[in-house]
Amino acid sequence: MPELSDVEGFRRHFARYAKGHRIKGVDVPDPTLLRNARPRALRSAIVGKRFGEPDRHGKWLIAPAGRARVLLHFGMTGLLVWSGDARERHRYDRIVFELTGGQLRYRNMRRLGGVWLARSEKECQEVVGSLGPDALGLDADALAECIRGRRGGIKSALLDQRVIAGLGNLLSDEILWRARINPRKPASRIRSPALTRLHSEMEAVLQEANRHGRVPGKPGWLTGVRGEGDARCPRCRARLRRGTVAGRTSVWCPRCQRG
């Protein structure tokens, strides 16, 4: 599930429920998901501190606690759940932050992703420093700069977190479909008119998805039909195509996305 808009939803959830609360303890039912520290080290770094205003970069959620930061990545199946009381733990609750007023639970079925501890800005950069600029708010010139000199297709550039941070498989397909750009089109051959469309549709898709706090599957969107067997283009009704692009299952319209 988690792409930029999903993580933005988690960020708002965090800001609403966990921010400002004191950390009383951390329960770590699955220590392997705590990727760069032992539970004891995490506790000694953050217990007694209050969570501050959370930040997001790409698909990473960054939660300050005192001078340390907790970095969360959600893989394919992660999510953040607030529980006002200490009710029974869910099977996939991997790391549970016990706060004044409730529990914040990092839940993740497939155990891709995880939680990292950064005790300083430097340690934070060691984890998220290789990311490109966040896709949200990227201006047209910056986008052009990001994809300049790429040798492969545009979709592979959009998915590469070192190029642009935050877009996943669904958002990338959605943006390319709306901009009428074929996912296999070489990134280096995208110029003025298509580049302008790419930028404005990226902005529009991200704004709308962020309002929902997730990637919406709604009418008029590719996401609304991409799960169907013989889906048709919501715009022109042509039969959608499905294939592997940049190593991922991609859906596009052979009529709308010729160029």
Place this chain on the structure above:
DNA sequence: CGTGTTGTTCAGTT
């Protein structure tokens, strides 16, 4: 019992 899956990383290749 295969196949597919919203993400990242690593080894190997171009």
Place this chain on the structure above:
DNA sequence: TAACTGAACAACAC
């Protein structure tokens, strides 16, 4: 070197 591809990771649903 830069950047691409495919396998691996993991745990399910269908």
